[in-house]
Amino acid sequence: xxxKIVRFLxxxxxxxxxxxxxxxxxxxxxxxxxxxxxNQNAIIxxxxxxxxxxxLEVKQSELMELLESVA
Numbered sequence: 288x289x290x291k292i293v294r295f296l297x298x299x300x301x302x303x304x305x306x307x308x309x310x311x312x313x314x315x316x317x318x319x320x321x322x323x324x325x326n327q328n329a330i331i332x333x334x335x336x337x338x339x340x341x342x343l344e345v346k347q348s349e350l351m352e353l354l355e356s357v358a
Contacts, residue, residue: 289328289330289331290328291353291356292331292336292350292353293324293325293328293331295349295353296325296339296340296343296345297325299343299345300343303343305343307321307322307325310339310342310343313342314335314338314339314342315338316335316338316339320335
């Protein structure tokens with residue numbers, strides 16, 4: 288599931304043209320931690336996921352669709 292969420296968030300970041308340094312500054316998640324999440328398959332915590340979704344304007348319904356596609 289983590290891979291699917293990270294892939295989804297990467298697509299959102301790419302589509303919006305947002306830089307990881309911007310995400311780091313505005314989410315409170317260190318740049319190094321973001322790199323581990325997005326490039327080294329580190330597990331994303333719930334609080335990190337909430338921060339990223341809020342910053343990227345990802346709706347709860349979009350995340351729920353990911354969960355439904357797994358079932």
